Amino acid sequence: MIKNSLNSIILLVLSGFTVPGFPLELPDNASVPGGVVIVPIKSADKPEAYYNDNRVLITGEKNNWLAIVGIPLSAQPGNHKLRVKDKSRESFYSFEITKKEYETQYLTIENKRQVNPTPDDMKRINQEKKLIQEAKAEWTETDQIQLDLIIPAKGPYSSPFGLRRYFNNQPRLPHSGLDIAAAEGSPIAAAADGRVVNTGDYFFNGKTVFIEHGQGIITMYCHMSSIEVKKDQNVRQGQPIGKVGKSGRATGAHLHWSVILNKAMVDPALFVGGAEQNAEPVDEEDPAH
Numbered sequence: 159m160i161k162n163s164l165n166s167i168i169l170l171v172l173s174g175f176t177v178p179g180f181p182l183e184l185p186d187n188a189s190v191p192g193g194v195v196i197v198p199i200k201s202a203d204k205p206e207a208y209y210n211d212n213r214v215l216i217t218g219e220k221n222n223w224l225a226i227v228g229i230p231l232s233a234q235p236g237n238h239k240l241r242v243k244d245k246s247r248e249s250f251y252s253f254e255i256t257k258k259e260y261e262t263q264y265l266t267i268e269n270k271r272q273v274n275p276t277p278d279d280m281k282r283i284n285q286e287k288k289l290i291q292e293a294k295a296e297w298t299e300t301d302q303i304q305l306d307l308i309i310p311a312k313g314p315y316s317s318p319f320g321l322r323r324y325f326n327n328q329p330r331l332p333h334s335g336l337d338i339a340a341a342e343g344s345p346i347a348a349a350a351d352g353r354v355v356n357t358g359d360y361f362f363n364g365k366t367v368f369i370e371h372g373q374g375i376i377t378m379y380c381h382m383s384s385i386e387v388k389k390d391q392n393v394r395q396g397q398p399i400g401k402v403g404k405s406g407r408a409t410g411a412h413l414h415w416s417v418i419l420n421k422a423m424v425d426p427a428l429f430v431g432g433a434e435q436n437a438e439p440v441d442e443e444d445p446a447h
Contacts, residue, residue: 184226184305185305189253190255191257194425194428196225197240197251199218199225201220204216204218207227209227209420210420213373215373217303226419227240228420230423231422238254260319261320293376294376294418295421296368300372311338311413312344316337318336319425335380336427337414337415338412346379347395351393351394352371353390354369354388354390354399357389359406363381363406363407364403365380365385365400366380376419378414379400380415381411383400383404383411
């Protein structure tokens with residue numbers, strides 16, 4: 159078994175570990191639920207890596223590869239393993255996940271159906287869930303990976319990633335994105351080059367766009383007032399894809415922006431130089447998830 163300590167991983171990242179073939183910008187290393195862990199891999203050939211049986215993004219070159227691993231919010235602290243396969247063998251790389259306490263948010267939702275859906279609502283929600291899961295599982299095999307994302311809308315954030323949420327005092331899933339309190343009708347841009355893999359108008363998320371950027375890195379844009387792209391359309395970083403709205407479960411106009419990596423919802427701030435630290439918080443109730 160091959161083991162890489164978390165300390166060595168962090169040192170490599172903080173020291174600007176780069177070789178020809180690596181992207182100029184890597185996401186911040188955060189070994190917590192909802193974070194991203196960067197694992198160096200030694201292999202002559204480009205390997206395949208799997209975490210929780212989900213394929214992981216690999217970038218780099220011969221004997222200098224990096225696995226960019228998304229950690230789900232449900233991950234438990236402790237030792238985790240990355241399964242790596244190349245042409246000659248299968249290896250396991252170990253890394254540690256540490257506990258993180260996210261803040262708690264209590265919200266009051268006037269539309270009771272968006273807290274306790276009716277049977278008909280649940281039928282729709284379950285149908286939509288399948289489509290959303292399919293979009294989150296999209297994978298394009300490519301070495302042209304763009305990891306330096308841009309913030310897709312202008313405005314202060316209203317809810318950070320990871321909030322433990324209570325709607326009308328009932329516990330719900332943690333907040334799986336970063337919310338930007340932009341004015342209704344303001345433009346939303348693609349965070350990176352990619353292909354639109356899904357658009358729809360969903361019960362909770364409202365008008366939504368999913369863009370896959372290669373090797374399973376996907377960005378999701380929710381609560382839009384209008385969508386200006388179509389499924390399978392190629393887009394460039396900064397290209398308008400729609401406008402900010404308040405469709406779905408939202409109390410006000412804003413963009414809910416998520417980043418998905420190996421099917422895990424991870425903190426978008428890790429890809430944009432700390433969006434939460436660079437933005438100005440506002441006091442706005444926002445139930446998007």
